[in-house]
Amino acid sequence: MTDWSIYFFAEKGRWRKETCSYQKLYMDKQKELLAAAMKLFVEFGFHGTPTSKIAKEAGVANGTLFHYYKTKDDLIVALYVDIKMRMAGCLMTGLENESSIKGKMKSLYLSTMYWAMDNQYEFRFIQQFHSSPFLSKVTPEEIKDQATAHLRMIEDGIAQKIIKPLPVDFIYTLIMSHVFGVYQYLTTNEMDAEKRKAVIEETFEMLWNMIS
Amino acid sequence: MTDWSIYFFAEKGRWRKETCSYQKLYMDKQKELLAAAMKLFVEFGFHGTPTSKIAKEAGVANGTLFHYYKTKDDLIVALYVDIKMRMAGCLMTGLENESSIKGKMKSLYLSTMYWAMDNQYEFRFIQQFHSSPFLSKVTPEEIKDQATAHLRMIEDGIAQKIIKPLPVDFIYTLIMSHVFGVYQYLTTNEMDAEKRKAVIEETFEMLWNMIS
DNA sequence: AAATAGATTGACCAATCAGTCAACAAAGTT
DNA sequence: AACTTTGTTGACTGATTGGTCAATCTATTT
Known part of the structure; x- marks a missing residue:
């Protein structure tokens, strides 16, 4: 048969044997x-x-x-770590082209926003995970680890007196909250790619006004 | 016995009959x-x-x-509506003392932040609910309903060219995201009441820089 | 005081759940 | 080819789940 x-x-x-019928x-x-x-x-x-x-x-x-995965909880935490790592890998690209702090920050902001729009399941999972009791199963170091690039940039900005002299992780939190807000707006209001790009550009300027 | x-x-x-042993x-x-x-x-x-x-x-x-509650899901949604209503009730106070748009906005922002700090379970429940699939069980109108005060204020601000001319619900979303971010920072970093007050005041100015 | 309506109980149940296990299959190693 | 390790299976289970229900209690109305 x-x-x-x-x-x-x-x-x-x-090499692998596979039935022809549901070769996949x-x-x-x-x-x-x-x-x-x-x-x-x-x-x-x-x-x-x-x-x-x-x-x-x-x-x-x-x-x-x-x-x-030994337990269901293990699976959930592993999934979180996996998504976080995949995201971090995507956000590094295009950074080296920029020289100014603002330019780098904008590049990172844009990458983050476009990644979120292109990976909605991933992004919404992270969102859900972050405001769930599972968050406490991941150590704060593990969470911050993927954000070192961002954090160092903020540090530089503060040292150069371009960014407000506040705790770096505080500024990082505010940026991420902003990203969540913009994501929510973009996904609940349908619009074409051009309009979307305009919103993302504009919201970066707003963000920059806030922290600089 | x-x-x-x-x-x-x-x-x-x-009047009610109750056993002496666990009068409550x-x-x-x-x-x-x-x-x-x-x-x-x-x-x-x-x-x-x-x-x-x-x-x-x-x-x-x-x-x-x-x-x-007919089902567990009903209970969850009912709880969300209940908390939202209680919150809305608290945020109205102290608004009428302010005359300027910025003053009103600041008053509302402060009330929201202090309510969040004083009602952490409530706030965290809302947070969890918002990024869960249950959110879709509440109609967008029901969600916006409690925010009419905020929305009208933003409208006024835009009309008076004090606030950036963007969709009101977009600005509202950005404000709420900001609140979530500040809340997260305040709760993960312990500090005394004075320092906390300073942070809340400062973050309002940052928010205002962003939207005005 | 009889009747009605709603509140409260806790034993009960079918369905579902996370997780186990013994057996088998494939790949790598010797 | 024999052996070991690792991957894969699906039937199975004990515990738990959301939800039901018939009975009892309480307050109000007639």
Whole structure:
């Protein structure tokens, strides 16, 4: 009945047998689990998404989830760390082109906003996680770690007397809150790419007025 | 065995039999349920708090919860509406003393910040609710309803060309995000009342720089 | 004092949940 | 080819969940 063939999957660099009938892109089951969990958590909340549904959505057996993550809570925290890392990787690009503090700050702000718009599930998951009791399961150092680039920039700005002399993490918090606010506005009010760009540019100037 | 006595409970203006052994303040069971639910939801999240625990914390039988709220979800939404209304009630005071737009805005900002600091469970519940899938169970009109005072003020400010000519609900969103950010900073960094007051005053000026 | 309506109870239940486990499959190692 | 390690499965379970219900209690009305 089933027709077996051999396929080569470049991502892993190894051969694999797969049925012809549902040949599909090979991806680590672990990654599929994270992707499924993220989607369902955002849509139905941490409660409201049983592990069984996550496994099913990931196309994986129930037990596989618990092979990779000892508990459901572990999965949630791991997902948070994963998304945070992927985000941090995206925000680094394009920074070196700018020389001024304001230019660098703007570059970072724009990257953050566009990343949020392009990765809405990821962004909303982080938002949900941040205002949930799970946040306390991640150490403050782990949270700040991904933000060192931002923090150092703010420090420089303060040293050059361009940015208000306030605690760096305070300014960082205000920036992030601003990003959340702008994100919320952009997603609840539909608009074309041009208008959206204008809003993002304008809100950066507002932000800059606030902290400089 | 049990020693029965009669107590008068002024809040309800009626007499009630109660055992001497655990005489306690009488309060609507419904209100006790909301209070218990709020505390537990903030501490353990919407999941992580079974209805049974809520009933127990409220000192009420399991069935009583479902007498007042058809489902657990109903309870969550009702709690949100309740807190929002109580908050709105508190924010109205002291507004009429101010004449200028900036003065009114500052008064409102201060009330909001101090309310958040004095009602941390309430504030954190709203925060959690806002970034959860439950938010979609409340209509946008219901959410905006409590903010009409703010919105009208912003409108006036724009008409008088004191505030930037942007959509009012956009400015409102930015203000609320700012409040969330400042709240987060104030609660994660301990400081005395004086220092806290200074931060709140200063952050208002920053906010004003941003929107004016 | 009888009747009505709402409040309160807690035992109870079907469904669901997070997590286990024994068995099997694949890949890597010797 | 034999062995070891790691990945994968899905049936299974004990505990818990949200929610029901018939009975009791309390206050008010008639």
